[in-house]
Amino acid sequence: xxxxxxxxxxxxxxxxxxxxxxxxxxxxxxxxxxxxxxxxxxxxxxxxxxxxxxxxxxxxxxxxxxxxxxxxxxxxxxxxxxxxxxxxxxxxxxxxxxxxxxxxxxxxxxxxxxxxxxxxx
Amino acid sequence: xxxxxxxxxxxxxxxxxxxxxxxxxxxxxxxxxxxxxxxxxxxxxxxxxxxxxxxxxxxxxxxxxxxxxxxxxxxxxxxxxxxxxxxxxxxxxxxxxxxxxxxxxxxxx
Numbered sequence: 001x002x003x004x005x006x007x008x009x010x011x012x013x014x015x016x017x018x019x020x021x022x023x024x025x026x027x028x029x030x031x032x033x034x035x036x037x038x039x040x041x042x043x044x045x046x047x048x049x050x051x052x053x054x055x056x057x058x059x060x061x062x063x064x065x066x067x068x069x070x071x072x073x074x075x076x077x078x079x080x081x082x083x084x085x086x087x088x089x090x091x092x093x094x095x096x097x098x099x100x101x102x103x104x105x106x107x108x109x110x111x112x113x114x115x116x117x118x119x120x121x
Numbered sequence: 122x123x124x125x126x127x128x129x130x131x132x133x134x135x136x137x138x139x140x141x142x143x144x145x146x147x148x149x150x151x152x153x154x155x156x157x158x159x160x161x162x163x164x165x166x167x168x169x170x171x172x173x174x175x176x177x178x179x180x181x182x183x184x185x186x187x188x189x190x191x192x193x194x195x196x197x198x199x200x201x202x203x204x205x206x207x208x209x210x211x212x213x214x215x216x217x218x219x220x221x222x223x224x225x226x227x228x229x230x
Binding site: 046097 | 122153154155156158160165166167168171172175177207209211212213216217218219220221222223224
């Protein structure tokens with residue numbers, strides 16, 4: 001069974017750094033892209049970027065380029081999303097999702113449950 | 122960048138009624154790359170349909186979709202209580218990028 005297990009909720013202050021994780025299981029983690037998707041409170045879904053764990057090829061949405069860093073460790077089947085200096089506007093739920101293979105390559109076919117990040121002074 | 126505009130913002134319907142949701146793209150989208158997701162309250166999104174009209178595994182046949190070019194439609198033929206949720210269209214674009222519509226909320230009247 002494909003599963004994406006995300007790290008727990010975080011409460012941080014503005015200016016602090018943060019790294020959240022997404023651990024895949026039940027499939028060949030290295031050979032499927034992993035995406036990160038933001039959902040701000042009461043808002044829609046925003047694609048942030050994707051990474052291919054096999055070679056760490058990473059693509060960012062222009063809206064998030066330079067704002068976050070996506071990485072992956074194929075040895076532990078884990079993808080990461082990190083911030084060097086959080087802002088209050090980073091408060092959101094962050095989902096990781098697997099990009100589908102073959103006929104599903106335009107989709108995100110499996111999703112984690114999300115990590116709530118709250119940034120408040 | 123292609124912008125997806127969904128309408129209406131909210132659809133108020135009763136169980137058993139038919140729901141028709143629209144997704145309009147600012148430029149032509151390949152039908153292969155148009156996808157729909159469902160997000161129930163306090164849950165992660167779930168893949169609903171891909172390639173414009175193919176249902177994902179486990180999706181009941183009351184969900185159907187069609188469209189081409191810039192206009193795409195999701196239809197729920199008879200709403201069940203579990204169908205009241207937010208629905209997002211999404212397109213996959215060049216340079217390995219994705220865009221979501223802003224969502225349509227289907228609420229119980």
